[in-house]
Amino acid sequence: MRTLLLLLASVTTLSACGGAGPGPGEFKADFKTNSLFFTNMKARVKGASPHGSQQTWYSSNMKGLVSAGSFTAPEGTVAIKEFDMASDGTADGYAVMVKKPAGYDAANNDWYYEMRMLDGTVMADPPAGKTQMCIDCHKGSAKTDFLAATAIK
Numbered sequence: 001m002r003t004l005l006l007l008l009a010s011v012t013t014l015s016a017c018g019g020a021g022p023g024p025g026e027f028k029a030d031f032k033t034n035s036l037f038f039t040n041m042k043a044r045v046k047g048a049s050p051h052g053s054q055q056t057w058y059s060s061n062m063k064g065l066v067s068a069g070s071f072t073a074p075e076g077t078v079a080i081k082e083f084d085m086a087s088d089g090t091a092d093g094y095a096v097m098v099k100k101p102a103g104y105d106a107a108n109n110d111w112y113y114e115m116r117m118l119d120g121t122v123m124a125d126p127p128a129g130k131t132q133m134c135i136d137c138h139k140g141s142a143k144t145d146f147l148a149a150t151a152i153k
């Protein structure tokens with residue numbers, strides 16, 4: 001009994017601190033207020049992608065990892081980039097990456113890509129999935145497991 005209690009206590013501690021374990025595995029519409037997500041950016045900043053200004057949120061399991069120069073994101077990790085194509089202060093939608101179980105797309109680090117409208121609807125174009133145009137650019141960030149915004153504050 002004592003062992004069981006100790007075990008339960010450590011499981012609770014692990015999930016409460018939210019580091020390095022599996023992530024939520026999917027886009028959550030309330031990501032800005034949901035404790036399953038965090039952002040290191042105070043506002044949108046102009047990035048180097050074709051998406052204009054952006055602010056990126058990661059699932060909380062990435063808290064200890066994003067600042068590292070080299071890492072592998074755990075299964076279920078979610079990255080959400082709110083983008084403002086024209087950099088005019090109005091957000092246009094969300095670019096999303098989800099780390100799928102090993103084997104989903106082994107050659108490209110098992111990421112699933114999707115674009116969503118502000119209301120959360122998945123866009124048809126570009127198609128969701130192992131989207132080649134997304135992969136072609138994101139694979140350049142090999143050390144940070146295809147994630148390109150980890151160093152942006």
Ligand code: HEC
Pocket residue numbers: 046047048049050051052054056079080081095096097113114115126131133134135137138146147148149150
């Ligand atoms: C031409 C290069 C390029 C293409 C194509 C591209 N991205 Fe990105 N992406 C970036 C860069 C650079 C960043 C870093 C933030 C910024 O500059 O906007 C980024 C950031 C992101 C992020 C934030 C998480 C992170 O750390 O990388 C997501 C999510 C994302 N892109 C999704 C997508 C999706 C989905 C597609 C395809 C529909 C896509 N990207 C296509 C270059 C690209």
